Amino acid sequence: MSKKEIFKKENLEEIFKENFDDTNTKGIDKLNAIGFKNRKKELLNATERKIFDETYTFSPYVEILKLKGRNKHPRIISIPTIRDRIILFGIKEYLHDLFPESINKKLPNSYIRDIKNYFLVNKKKKHFLKIDITKYYDTIDRELLLNKLKEKGVDDFVLRLIENAIETPTVPQNTKKSKYHLFKTKKGVPQGLSISNVLAQIYMEEVDQILNKRKYFYSRYVDDILILNDDPISNYRFKNVEKEIKKINLELNKSKTEFGRVSDGFIFLSYSISDKKISIAEKNIQLFIRRIAGKFTWLKNGLSNKNDRPIWLKDDKERFKEVFLEELNEMITGIISKNKKYGWLFYFAEMNDKSLLFKLDKIIDGFFKELKAFENKSPKKLKKLVRSYHVIRFDSNKNYLANYDDINTIRKKRAFLIFRGQINSELSYTSSEIEDIFERFTKKRISKLEKDLGYNKY
Numbered sequence: 001m002s003k004k005e006i007f008k009k010e011n012l013e014e015i016f017k018e019n020f021d022d023t024n025t026k027g028i029d030k031l032n033a034i035g036f037k038n039r040k041k042e043l044l045n046a047t048e049r050k051i052f053d054e055t056y057t058f059s060p061y062v063e064i065l066k067l068k069g070r071n072k073h074p075r076i077i078s079i080p081t082i083r084d085r086i087i088l089f090g091i092k093e094y095l096h097d098l099f100p101e102s103i104n105k106k107l108p109n110s111y112i113r114d115i116k117n118y119f120l121v122n123k124k125k126k127h128f129l130k131i132d133i134t135k136y137y138d139t140i141d142r143e144l145l146l147n148k149l150k151e152k153g154v155d156d157f158v159l160r161l162i163e164n165a166i167e168t169p170t171v172p173q174n175t176k177k178s179k180y181h182l183f184k185t186k187k188g189v190p191q192g193l194s195i196s197n198v199l200a201q202i203y204m205e206e207v208d209q210i211l212n213k214r215k216y217f218y219s220r221y222v223d224d225i226l227i228l229n230d231d232p233i234s235n236y237r238f239k240n241v242e243k244e245i246k247k248i249n250l251e252l253n254k255s256k257t258e259f260g261r262v263s264d265g266f267i268f269l270s271y272s273i274s275d276k277k278i279s280i281a282e283k284n285i286q287l288f289i290r291r292i293a294g295k296f297t298w299l300k301n302g303l304s305n306k307n308d309r310p311i312w313l314k315d316d317k318e319r320f321k322e323v324f325l326e327e328l329n330e331m332i333t334g335i336i337s338k339n340k341k342y343g344w345l346f347y348f349a350e351m352n353d354k355s356l357l358f359k360l361d362k363i364i365d366g367f368f369k370e371l372k373a374f375e376n377k378s379p380k381k382l383k384k385l386v387r388s389y390h391v392i393r394f395d396s397n398k399n400y401l402a403n404y405d406d407i408n409t410i411r412k413k414r415a416f417l418i419f420r421g422q423i424n425s426e427l428s429y430t431s432s433e434i435e436d437i438f439e440r441f442t443k444k445r446i447s448k449l450e451k452d453l454g455y456n457k458y
Contacts (some may be wrong), residue, residue: 009048013040016085016175022440027081028059028171036082043083051087054160058084058168060180061190063431066416078170078190085194088165092194094158095202102202108269111219111226112278118217118228119275126275128266129237132256133245136223137200138188141165141249145189145203152202165193207244213242224269270453279353284453288344289363291452295331296367299324303373310421319384321373323420327445328403329383330365334392335449337404337442341392343449345385349392357385384418404442413438 005011023033036043049115050056058089072424096103119126146163154162169183172192189196203221211218217228224359228238238259242252258266265274270278302309302320313320334343361384369376382399391400407416408430417423417434422441429437 061170077192124230125261130258131225132253133223134253145327243436313421
C-alpha cells in the first residue's frame with residue numbers, strides 16, 4: 001500500500017474499525033470510541049484533507065503515569081486522541097512495510113531460549129554483564145533518528161508526520177492550552193504511541209549490528225543489554241558497549257550495571273538464570289501468588305454479596321462458583337486467542353524449574369483447603385501448572401489449555417457469554433452484538449492475564 005493510500009479516509013476508517021472501535025480510553029479531546037463514531041465522517045474528512053495539504057498536527061497527548069516500583073520515578077505514557085491514534089497506526093503500517101527487518105517480533109521468552117541454546121553449545125564456565133540504557137525512550141536524539149529514517153528512504157511526506165508526532169508534548173489531564181508549551185521537550189520519543197517501538201528499534205539497529213559481530217554473546221531487549229562470555233568480563237567490555245551507545249547520544253546507567261559468574265545467577269527479563277537452572281524472579285512469583293489470592297478474594301466477596309458477581313450471575317450462586325473455577329484455570333493455563341498465547345505460564349515457558357511449579361500448585365491447593373464453598377478441597381476440574389507446563393513445552397494435549405479460538409460460531413459464543421454471566425439468557429441478541437460482546441470480553445480477560453506477568457517493558 002502506498003503512503004497516500006494509507007491516509008485515504010476509507011483506509012483510516014478501516015484502521016478505526018479494526019483497532020479502536022471499542023476503546024474507552026480518551027485523549028485530550030475527551031472522545032472515546034462512541035464519541036468518535038458520532039462524528040466519524042466529519043472528523044475523517046477533515047483528517048484526510050489536512051494530511052494531504054500538509055497542515056495536519058497532532059493534539060497534545062494525555063499523560064498517564066505508570067508506577068515502576070518503590071523509590072522509582074514513574075514512567076510517562078502518552079495517550080493520543082483516537083484521531084491521532086488512527087494516523088499513528090497508519091504510519092506504523094507504512095514503516096513496517098518499508099522496514100520489515102526492523103519489527104522486533106521476538107517475545108521476551110525467545111531471548112531466554114537463545115541464552116539456553118548458548119549454554120548448550122558453550123560448556124565452559126561463563127560470566128555475564130548486564131547493562132541498562134538510561135531513560136532510553138526519553139533520551140533518543142530526534143534529529144539523529146529523523147536523519148536515520150531519511151537515509152533509509154522514508155518519504156518526506158511521512159517524515160514530517162513523524163517529526164510532528166514525536167515533538168508533540170505530553171501534558172497532564174486538564175492542562176490549559178496556554179500551558180501546553182511548558183511540556184515541550186527537545187529529546188525523546190513518547191512512550192505509548194504505536195510508532196514508538198519501531199522507531200526505537202531503528203534507532204539502535206547499527207549498534208546491534210556492530211555488537212552482534214563481537215565474539216561474546218550479545219542480547220538486547222528494549223533497554224536491557226546482556227553479554228555472556230567464557231572469560232571474566234572486564235571493564236573493557238563495558239567500555240566497548242558504552243562507546244557504541246555514546247555514538248548515538250545515549251548513556252548507560254552505571255548504577256544498574258551488574259557482572260559476575262553465571263553460576264552465581266542473575267535476573268534477565270524477569271527470569272532467574274544460572275548455568276544449572278532457569279527459573280522465575282522471586283518478585284514475579286510473589287506477584288502471581290497475590291493475583292491467585294485476589295481471585296479467591298473475588299470469589300468470597302461474590303459469595304457474601306451477590307452484587308459483586310457478574311451481572312447475570314447475581315441469582316446463580318453455583319454457576320458463579322463454576323465461573324470462578326473457569327477463570328482461575330485460565331490464570332493457570334493461560335489463554336490462546338487468535339493463534340496468540342497469553343498468560344503467566346506462556347511467558348515463563350522457557351523455565352526448567354519444575355519444583356517451583358509443584359510448589360505453586362500446592363499453594364493453590366492450600367487456598368481451597370480454607371474454602372468451605374468447595375468443601376475445603378481442590379475440585380477435580382482444577383487445572384495444574386505442572387501439567388500446563390508440559391502441554392505448552394511439549395505440544396501435547398492442547399485441549400487442556402483455554403482456547404478461545406475453539407469458540408468459533410455465534411451459537412458457541414452466545415453459550416459462552418451466558419455461562420460467564422455476560423449476557424442475559426432470556427434476551428435475544430444479533431450476531432453483531434454477540435461478536436462485539438465476545439470481543440470485548442476476550443480483550444478484558446487477556447488484559448488481566450498480561451497484568452499477572454509483572455513484566456511490561458514499554
